[in-house]
Amino acid sequence: MADLIQLLTNGLALGSVYALAAIGFVIVYSATGVVNFAAGQFVMLGTFAGVATLLNAGWPMPVGYVGALIAMALFGALFYLVVYLPLRSSPIVTVIIGTVAIGITLQNAALLTFGSWPFRLPSPFEGMMLEIGGAVVSVHAIAVVVATAVMILLLWLLLHRTAIGIGMRAVAQDAKAARLMGLRVQWLLAFSWILGAVMAGVAGLMLGPMWFADVNMGDPIALKAFAATVIGGFGSLPGAIAGGLFVGLAEVLGASYVSSAYKDLIAFGVMILFLLVRPQGIFGEPIQDRG
């Protein structure tokens, strides 16, 4: 029982990170239609933005986090200008390859800046443990779950209670109609990229203390975020959350109860199964991209 509580906490914490990474991916996809294969590198950059502010610059915790997220917001805006705008009317394969290409550039740039030696990003709850029902769990893991819930709540409020969020949803539903209604579509699309980058940044800052900050961490995260997105339902935010939590729990519980070697096969197997049987995922609506 104690083991199970510990595993569930760790699984939910990891799942929360995947969920935030998937949310960042889905926000961009819903608004712009771009399948961003550099999504994993966004999370990696989030972790290393934290390395730059907290470790290299030595800023105190709250200031360092805010600084890292501001850097991620600027990065999202830059990505919108340099990658999205030139590729926006390209076929989907070109966009996939283009985002992969820029992902290679980002990874190499991080390697040149930070080196190949992994960093240990500190947590505000460094070394703190909590005993629940006989199980010892790290406070950081619980904080990750709580912070993710708060982020999701803030995102919901943004999308449903503010003009900019409602505008974003309008653009996602029908960009042409949104433009005819006088919405500033280009600004809203740029804001989607910024929001997606900030979400990835939060995921990266929370993941840093759980894994080592390594410039090669992007690809595994991207693959998990894709699996989470497909399982939950492409383009659905509740789906990204459910899918992320599922993938995180499957990884941690699978490693412990099934096989540590084949733990990742569960997530991808379930993803392929969903694509075959229910490609709209748990929460998605019937999709048009299906024969």
Add this chain to the structure above:
Amino acid sequence: MAPRALALAAFLAIGFALSVSVSEYSLRLLNLAAISAVAVIGLNFAFGYAGLISLGHAAFMGLGAYILAILTTQAGWSPWLAALPAVLGTGLAATLIGVPLLRLKGHYLALATLGLNVSFGIVAANWIEVTGGTNGISRIPGLALFGHKLDSERPFLWLALVVVAILAVVASLVQRSRHGRAMMAVRDDETAASMAGINVTAIKVAAFALSAAYAAIAGCLFATHVHFISPDDFNFAHSITFLSMLIVGGEGRIAGAIIGAALLTFLPEWLRVLGESYLAFFGLMMLAILIFMPTGIVGLISRWRRPARGATPEAPAPATEGVRS
């Protein structure tokens, strides 16, 4: 001479001229380029003609390579004989996978094939009794022809050039056949194709299986050239590279597949003079090529040569689906 025969003769002449003039290191790269070219000509059936986005082609290459490696090292088969079940087995596997999977389109198919490639890697790395795990399979015997071993780079390149040429001719014949036109019809408009009496599913599965068989041939060449395979050789990143080669060269064109494979094999090597940052430049150059040459190198050349006919128009960007937040 017909333009196609001329292109074929030019390909063989350039390949042979390079094979007797360049350094040992460049010969090795040329061999890798030729092996990639086989896989990319194959991918052109699935993506270039039938419009199926596959990010799992490295897995098919790996499946072919592993079947050949296991049969030669454990059962003592000759590599020529082992290549037969490797290619046919991979084609069969692609058929079985394709029937349920190819109902998917666009990025759904891309992610499903990506998931397959990742799953293949996990199995290859952990099914140690059969695949040797992450240590891979070593001491794979090389090919021999008429008693001559093709172990060194130059003779292997001659074989690889001939294989590429033969497979390019076959691909060209398929392209111009009823079936090739059916693939393109399915790519351009599925509903119209099925109204014209084309069995859409069968054509898609056939294109997918044929392209997987080409990938398996590439895998057999790779295994007999390097004599060692491991799961990393067939990582999903290689699938993305194959697709990049096709897009950069010019999708739907056999010459594009070959030029793209050669260019993307050599480009990172040329950029090595930039030192540690060469991959950053490589990524930016790829992005620039995609932005400024949307129809690829071959598309650009043919547009410049025949401005009146022009290249095939780009498919319109997929409509954005509704948000469900």
